[in-house]
Amino acid sequence: MTAQSPDLLERIIGVPPNSPLSRLRALRPDIVRHTQGSHDVLLCPADPGGLPLQERALIAARVAEASGHVALTRHYRQLLAERGDPPQSRRLDAILQHADRVATAPRTAQPAHIEALRAVGLSARDIVALTQVVAFVSYQVRAAVGLALLAEGHAA
Amino acid sequence: MKATRFTLEAVDWAPWLEPVNPETATPAQRAALEASPQANSAYFRTLANDVDSLAERSPLFHAVMYVPRGLRRAERELATVVTSIVNGCIYCSSVHARRFVELTKQPEIIRALYEEGLDTPLEPRLRAIVDYAAKLTREPAEVTAADLAPLRAVGMDDLEIHDLTNAVAMFANANRLMQTLGEPVLPDNAALRPDA
Numbered sequence: 268m269t270a271q272s273p274d275l276l277e278r279i280i281g282v283p284p285n286s287p288l289s290r291l292r293a294l295r296p297d298i299v300r301h302t303q304g305s306h307d308v309l310l311c312p313a314d315p316g317g318l319p320l321q322e323r324a325l326i327a328a329r330v331a332e333a334s335g336h337v338a339l340t341r342h343y344r345q346l347l348a349e350r351g352d353p354p355q356s357r358r359l360d361a362i363l364q365h366a367d368r369v370a371t372a373p374r375t376a377q378p379a380h381i382e383a384l385r386a387v388g389l390s391a392r393d394i395v396a397l398t399q400v401v402a403f404v405s406y407q408v409r410a411a412v413g414l415a416l417l418a419e420g421h422a423a
Numbered sequence: 424m425k426a427t428r429f430t431l432e433a434v435d436w437a438p439w440l441e442p443v444n445p446e447t448a449t450p451a452q453r454a455a456l457e458a459s460p461q462a463n464s465a466y467f468r469t470l471a472n473d474v475d476s477l478a479e480r481s482p483l484f485h486a487v488m489y490v491p492r493g494l495r496r497a498e499r500e501l502a503t504v505v506t507s508i509v510n511g512c513i514y515c516s517s518v519h520a521r522r523f524v525e526l527t528k529q530p531e532i533i534r535a536l537y538e539e540g541l542d543t544p545l546e547p548r549l550r551a552i553v554d555y556a557a558k559l560t561r562e563p564a565e566v567t568a569a570d571l572a573p574l575r576a577v578g579m580d581d582l583e584i585h586d587l588t589n590a591v592a593m594f595a596n597a598n599r600l601m602q603t604l605g606e607p608v609l610p611d612n613a614a615l616r617p618d619a
Contacts (some may be wrong), residue, residue, distance in 0.1 A: 292531050292579055295490060298589060301483035317474075319439040335564025369603045374511035381439045395473040398553045398603055399480070403555040406596035412563045415587025417581055 274303055279338045280415045287421045288414065302410065309400045310346070316392040321353040321361060323400055328371045329363065329405040339408060358387040358403070362397060369401040426513050426607035431530060431535045434517040438605040444467030449474070458482065467602055480596075482604060487593040488584075494579075494586035497526035498552055502590040503597075505556040512598035514607040550579040552587060559591045 271348050281290045288413035292299050310323055360366055361383050368376060426434045442465045443452050452471045455478040459467040469478040488499055502521040507516035520533045535543040541557050551573040559566050574584055601607075 271435060291585055294493075294582060294586070295486060295589075297482055297486035297490065301479050301486065303494040304479040305483060307478065308479050312475060318544050335562075337564075365603075369599050373599045378439045378606075380603070391472040394440055395470060395604065396476060396598060399470075399473060399476040402599040403476075403595040405599055406592045407596050409559050409592035412559065413592070414565065414586065415586060416568055416571055418560050420581070421570070 274299060274343075276411055276414060278399045279342060279411055280418055282414070282418060288418050291417070292414075302407070305403050306407070308395065309403050312396075316396065317388070318362075318400075319353065319392055319398050321347070322351045322359065324350050324397075325368045326397065326400050327404050328361070329366055331408060332399050333370045334365065334405065334408040336411060339404070339411060343404075355411055356397060359391075361387045362389070365397060367402050369398055370405060402419060424609045426517075426609050429508060429516050429520075430536075431520055431524065431533055432517065433521070433610055434514050435608045435610050436464075436466050436514050436601065436605050437608045438465050438469040440469060440472070440604065443471040444468075451475075451478070454478070455481065457483045460485070460513070466601065466605070469553065470600065473548055475521070475585065484593060485596070487589045491588075492582070494583040497523055498548075499524065499590040501532075501587060502552055502556040502587055503594045504536065505541065505553050506591050506594035507598055508541065509557050509560040510594075510598040512594075512602050514596050514601050516596060517607070547573075551577050551579075555587065556591045560595060576598065 275281075275285075276291060276294070280288075282292075301375070310327060311320070312323075315323065324343055324347040328340060328347050331339035331343050364383055365380060368380065381394060389397070442443050443456075445453070445456070445463065445468070447473065448456065451592050453473045455465055456462040456471055459470075459477065459481040461467060467477065467481075470476075470480070488503075489496070500519045503517055503519045504523060507519065520537075524530045524533060531546070532549065535545075536553070541553055545553060555570055555574055557567075571584060574587070579587070
């Protein structure tokens, strides 16, 4: 059994420590550090403000799912299962509607959509955090796809 | 006035929620803004509302776009322009198209992409970059090892492909923030705004 990397992307793809791909990533240490760092402050913040940890996990799972990334969807569903489903509410509906739009149709965004989030009680910080979670998972999905293809090349 | 077309001209960006005021920013917000490409821009001041994510994102963005060796800077810029065209992000495409032109002196490549679309004839290396960037942006789950073959065929090594992937991924992120927290505006209008 190979040791598990503490890095989420490497765990998702199954990159063993000291493998050629792990060494390739190590050539870009700031990318490795701040990709994981972004994940940590968005999905596991010490102070989640008005966007609770359960909701963050649910948003991430939906974005991964909408992007068609099986392993990341499984990962965030697991995180959500550990944290529990957030209670249904008008507030949550508005959050998920926004998350889906940012993930799949960002060009259709309008100022009224921000107002809809304010109307259910989100602060400027919460709205930015929500949008950052969606934007981060959109990044993470594509980074994971590219890394997995390079890993396949090494295995071949 | 809202900018509605891809352009090589400079475009401004107007937020839909209040940016952090530098005068009243917390020390952490000030530090995160200082570490961002433009501390005073409305965009980074908007992101500073959630300071911890900005503090991680700015060094990530910097590493993806500017870290030395690997994929040429101009080619990273091109990849981000393609991603921005596919997503419809007028602001990002303007900024990074101009960076590409500064580095290559080839505005005609950008004009062809804007006016004729991503299928416009290109030399093989640029063709391979454009195709990979567009597919990874549009349908990441459909990208397979076969999509790396054209990149390999023009001589790209693993590090260059890794850099290209990260540039595209970073703009999946940047475009979404830019497009959903504010809008691109034409500079004439921007000049009338007090914080332009």
